Amino acid sequence: MNDCIFCKIINKEIPSKIVFENDKVIAFEDLAPVAPIHILIVPKKHLASAVDLNSEEDFEYVKEVYKAAKVIATEMEISESGFRIVNNCGEDGGQTVKHIHFHLIGGRKLEGMA
Numbered sequence: 523m524n525d526c527i528f529c530k531i532i533n534k535e536i537p538s539k540i541v542f543e544n545d546k547v548i549a550f551e552d553l554a555p556v557a558p559i560h561i562l563i564v565p566k567k568h569l570a571s572a573v574d575l576n577s578e579e580d581f582e583y584v585k586e587v588y589k590a591a592k593v594i595a596t597e598m599e600i601s602e603s604g605f606r607i608v609n610n611c612g613e614d615g616g617q618t619v620k621h622i623h624f625h626l627i628g629g630r631k632l633e634g635m636a
């Protein structure tokens with residue numbers, strides 16, 4: 523997608539602080555962190571949101587997201603203390619970037635849900 527900011531990050535057209543990358547996902551620091559650790563894990567296929575996951579191949583990306591989350595959390599030493607993985611979907615879900623992504627948030631005690 524030409525005008526998608528996360529596709530541009532995937533294609534290295536705009537900079538980001540990448541912490542993990544393989545052929546299926548890229549993970550980089552969120553520009554506006556809400557916790558000491560706030561990473562965005564983004565499938566390399568442009569899918570607008572969770573409701574646009576259709577094929578088995580699409581769902582394979584979600585699996586890769588969780589595998590990456592485990593690696594990153596372990597590297598950042600929060601796999602024991604705990605963390606949160608959040609996917610905002612659609613307007614009421616608070617999604618602002620229309621390329622599916624998962625927030626990995628940790629490094630402090632998280633409260634509440636919304």
Ligand code: AMP
Nearest residue numbers: 527538551552553554610616617618619
């Ligand atoms: P969401 O509200 O779930 O769509 O989350 C979008 C997230 O992307 C927000 O937490 C933003 O701070 C973050 N974000 C937007 N643009 C960038 C960027 N260029 N680099 C890193 N994070 C970004």
Ligand code: ZN
Nearest residue numbers: 526529568621
């Ligand atoms: Zn995109």
